Amino acid sequence: MLFKVEMTVNIPKDLPTAEADAIKLKEKNYSQELQEAGIWVHLWRVVGQYSNVSIFDVRDNAHLHEVLTGLPLYPFMKMNVVALCQHPSSIK
Numbered sequence: 001m002l003f004k005v006e007m008t009v010n011i012p013k014d015l016p017t018a019e020a021d022a023i024k025l026k027e028k029n030y031s032q033e034l035q036e037a038g039i040w041v042h043l044w045r046v047v048g049q050y051s052n053v054s055i056f057d058v059r060d061n062a063h064l065h066e067v068l069t070g071l072p073l074y075p076f077m078k079m080n081v082v083a084l085c086q087h088p089s090s091i092k
């Protein structure tokens with residue numbers, strides 16, 4: 001199942017920089033493992049914002065929930081999730 005997820009990150013200003021950097025590194029490693037596994041299919045930066053638009057290919061809603069709540073930056077994110085299906089005019 002495919003989902004579009006927009007994630008907006010808001011790290012509190014009083015979080016020490018070293019702590020924030022450590023969480024961002026964990027986030028990078030976590031996302032790259034999921035990309036290598038073919039679960040995190042697209043990851044795009046939204047220009048001018050600390051946001052991304054991502055496409056996930058997961059088994060079901062529960063799997064997406066597990067993936068998203070496992071994000072190290074999850075406590076600092078707002079998310080918007082949209083379920084996708086095949087467009088009738090798509091040639092793929």
Ligand SMILES: O=C(O)CC1=CCC(=O)O1
Binds near residue numbers: 050073
């Ligand atoms: O920077 C972001 O948009 C949050 C994020 C998702 C995967 C990653 O490495 O950072």
